[in-house]
Amino acid sequence: MSRAESRLCGPDVMDELLQDLARQITEGRMPQTPLCLIGIRTRGVPIADRLAELIGGAVPPVGAVDITLYRDDLGRQGHWPVLKGTDIPFEVDDAEVVLVDDVLHTGRTVRAALNAVCDLGRPARVRLAVLIDRGGRELPIQADYSGKLLEVSTGDRIEVRLTPIDPADEVVRVGP
Amino acid sequence: MSTVPASAATWTRRHLLGLEDLSAEEIIAILDTAESFAEVSDRPRKKVPALQGKVVFNLFFENSTRTRTSFSLAAKRLSADVQDFSASTSSLSKGESFIDTARNIEAMGSDVMIVRHSISGAPHLLSKHVRSSVINAGDGAHEHPTQGLLDLLTIRRKKGRIEGLTVGLVGDIAHSRVARSNIWGLTKLGAKVILCGPPTLVPRGFEQLGCEVAYHLDEVLPRLDVINVLRIQAERQQRGLFPSVSEYFYFYGVTQERILRSRPDVLLIAPGPINRGVELTPEVADGPNSAILDQVTNGLAVRMAVLYLVSGRAALANQPD
Numbered sequence: 001m002s003r004a005e006s007r008l009c010g011p012d013v014m015d016e017l018l019q020d021l022a023r024q025i026t027e028g029r030m031p032q033t034p035l036c037l038i039g040i041r042t043r044g045v046p047i048a049d050r051l052a053e054l055i056g057g058a059v060p061p062v063g064a065v066d067i068t069l070y071r072d073d074l075g076r077q078g079h080w081p082v083l084k085g086t087d088i089p090f091e092v093d094d095a096e097v098v099l100v101d102d103v104l105h106t107g108r109t110v111r112a113a114l115n116a117v118c119d120l121g122r123p124a125r126v127r128l129a130v131l132i133d134r135g136g137r138e139l140p141i142q143a144d145y146s147g148k149l150l151e152v153s154t155g156d157r158i159e160v161r162l163t164p165i166d167p168a169d170e171v172v173r174v175g176p
Numbered sequence: 177m178s179t180v181p182a183s184a185a186t187w188t189r190r191h192l193l194g195l196e197d198l199s200a201e202e203i204i205a206i207l208d209t210a211e212s213f214a215e216v217s218d219r220p221r222k223k224v225p226a227l228q229g230k231v232v233f234n235l236f237f238e239n240s241t242r243t244r245t246s247f248s249l250a251a252k253r254l255s256a257d258v259q260d261f262s263a264s265t266s267s268l269s270k271g272e273s274f275i276d277t278a279r280n281i282e283a284m285g286s287d288v289m290i291v292r293h294s295i296s297g298a299p300h301l302l303s304k305h306v307r308s309s310v311i312n313a314g315d316g317a318h319e320h321p322t323q324g325l326l327d328l329l330t331i332r333r334k335k336g337r338i339e340g341l342t343v344g345l346v347g348d349i350a351h352s353r354v355a356r357s358n359i360w361g362l363t364k365l366g367a368k369v370i371l372c373g374p375p376t377l378v379p380r381g382f383e384q385l386g387c388e389v390a391y392h393l394d395e396v397l398p399r400l401d402v403i404n405v406l407r408i409q410a411e412r413q414q415r416g417l418f419p420s421v422s423e424y425f426y427f428y429g430v431t432q433e434r435i436l437r438s439r440p441d442v443l444l445i446a447p448g449p450i451n452r453g454v455e456l457t458p459e460v461a462d463g464p465n466s467a468i469l470d471q472v473t474n475g476l477a478v479r480m481a482v483l484y485l486v487s488g489r490a491a492l493a494n495q496p497d
Contacts, residue, residue, distance in 0.1 A: 066212070069224040069254075080187070080488030083212035119221045 004175040008150070008158075011169040017147035018047070021129055022054035024145040025098055033096045033124050035060040040067060040101040040113045041084045046162045047131055048100040063088030065099075070112035086116065093121040098145075102160035104130040107141035132171060134158045187485045191303045191310045194319035195360040203361055207329050209481035210474070216253060217476055227254035227487055230287040235278065236313070237263040237293045242448060242472065243313050243322070247290045250479035256288075274298065275305050282306050288487060291315070309486040317351045322482060323447050324357025326475040328365065330467050331402055333474065334443050339366030342399050346428055347406030347455055348377045348417075354447045355406060359385050370396050373406075373428060376417040393428050397438050405430055405446040405455045421454055430456040435465055445471055 009017070029035050037060055039048030045064045052062045066084045074080070099113055110128060117126060129145040134152050148171075152158060155176030162169055186201050195203065216224055232251040234244050244260070251258045261281060272280075278289065288309045291299040296316030303310040314320040332338050343362050349355045349371045359382070362369050369387040371378050383389055390396045397403075408424060418424050435442065444456070444466045452458045461468060 069216075069226040074226060080484060083209055083484075085212040086215055115225075119223070120219055 006173045006175070008171040008173055009148075014162075014169040014171070017131055018050050019054055021131065021145055021147045022051050025051065025127075025129055026056050028127065028145065030096045030124065033094070035096045035098065036063065036090055036092065037061070037098050037100055038063045038065050038088060038113075038117060040065055040099060040109060043102040043160055043162055043165065044100045046165060047102060047160075051100060051129070061090045063090065065113050065116050067109055067112035067116055070115045072108060072112070088120060091121060092117060092123045094124050097123040097126045098129050099126060100129050102131050102162075103158050104128070104133045104141075104143050104146070105136050105158075107137045107139035110141050111139050131160055132158055187488070190486060191299075192321055192482050192486055193300050193303060193310065193312045195321045195324050195357045195364070196319065198360075198364070200364045203325070203328065203364060206325055206478065206481050206485065207332060209485060210325070210329050210477040213480040213484070214474070214477040216480070217473065223253050223255060225255045226484055227251065227256035230254075230256040230487055231285050232256045232258050232288045232290065232483065233281050233286045233308075234258065234260045235281065235289050235291045236261065237274075237291070237298070238314070240292055240313070242475075243292065246472070246475045247311075247313060247322075247479050247483075250476050251288075251483055253476070254480055254483055256483070275302065278302050278306055282308055288483060311482060311486060314353055317353050317356075319357045319360075320353040320447075321357050322475065322479055323354045324361045325482070326471055326478045327354075327358055327404065327445055327447070328361050329474045329478055330445055330471045331443065334467055334470070335401065338362065341401040342368045342370060343402040343404060344370045344372055344396055344400040345404045345406060346372045346393060346430065348408050349373055349382060349406065350377050350379055352406050358404060359387055363387070370400070372396055374418045374424070393434070394437070397434060400438060400442060402443045402445065403430060403438070405444065405450070407447065407449065407451060408454055425454055429454065430460050432457060432459050432463070435460055435463065441465075443467055447471070
């Protein structure tokens with residue numbers, strides 16, 4: 001049975017959210033410290049790409065982290081998840097790393113991403129930027145920069161859709 | 177065939193016993209997974225927690241240095257607990273059976289058994305009697321699937337593809353488990369395989385596996401995209417399968433002169449250990465066409481991928497097939 005979908009925002013609002021997020025990152029960045037963005041696969045990566053273009057000054061490098069091997073539920077599913085690969089072609093040592101994801105929910109994905117990034121080096125500091133914070137944390141993790149806070153029921157799913165992965169830019173609530 | 181979209185989600189096996197049983201999609205799924213693990217080995221901290229809490233046993237009933245070390249390191253990089261088992265110091269020497277030995281090891285909580293045995297089919301037999309995942313690390317003259325996979329990964333990384341390539345396996349084909357795994361893997365992914373060596377070491381029967389058989393290396397050299405040099409083992413020479421090592425080297429040794437008569441971008445691989453001056457010369461082994469050391473690095477990534485994939489299936493089923 002299909003689940004009911006309701007659109008929470010379209011391309012115009014998405015642009016505004018991204019510009020606001022980029023502004024927060026620019027204002028909060030450490031002076032004299034190289035900035036880099038690392039998107040959490042899958043949809044954290046195109047968001048990081050867009051933020052990099054919107055951030056003032058030199059365009060920061062963008063990487064991608066696959067948190068599969070760091071998941072705390074690995075082995076609970078039928079088959080191992082497909083690895084999409086981590087691709088961070090720059091040094092994270094002594095850099096300011098902004099982890100980027102589409103939706104912040106339980107905090108477990110971010111916990112895994114933090115472990116993955118810390119295995120690559122020792123950043124000066126790590127900040128978390130999310131397009132949507134929907135609450136429902138299971139770990140003590142909060143976003144430093146967020147585009148929009150949403151209060152949704154536990155059974156709802158928030159999906160961020162972005163071109164070129166998806167047909168259009170939108171945020172959708174999928175009902176239980 | 178290599179254009180088949182692959183996904184580790186297609187992997188449903190609890191064991192890796194050989195490449196003969198695998199589909200092209202399954203082989204590509206392993207290679208694609210290995211690509212992700214290759215990145216782990218480039219990190220300052222070469223370890224991920226994927227197999228934390230899993231116990232991996234190396235059951236080597238036949239000598240091995242590089243394969244056992246590679247599997248051990250691969251398992252450790254996935255954070256598994258690894259225990260080596262040596263047949264010579266085990267209760268096998270007191271008369272305990274192969275299966276009973278494995279069952280005792282399983283009672284210690286093994287999740288994965290990596291098995292090397294001089295008898296073809298030993299890992300297959302074991303897989304029917306234990307709940308652990310079984311990975312074949314070489315069984316007699318039958319298969320050495322992870323060697324075949326690491327050869328495939330090396331070729332794909334160096335050449336960008338496997339489909340459409342012509343790969344020559346040169347040397348002792350008859351007794352080589354590496355040759356069989358390579359034949360299955362390469363042909364399934366769309367490569368042409370030419371087997372080359374003395375008639376005593378390259379029986380015509382291999383043509384039934386879809387290979388071309390040749391006895392004159394110089395004639396086939398210009399057609400090869402890849403030369404895979406297989407080891408001539410001292411024990412075979414004593415059985416008179418060819419007149420002398422020097423004569424073998426004269427007809428089949430890969431020399432710099434032969435490389436110059438090959439395609440400029442010909443790729444040279446060898447499963448090792450290599451015998452310099454027998455199957456190939458030192459300048460070829462260390463030359464620009466050689467990917468012998470890349471194979472060792474890729475072997476680690478392949479074994480991490482295989483351990484990862486079979487462990488996922490084991491977590492689901494944990495029942496004998």
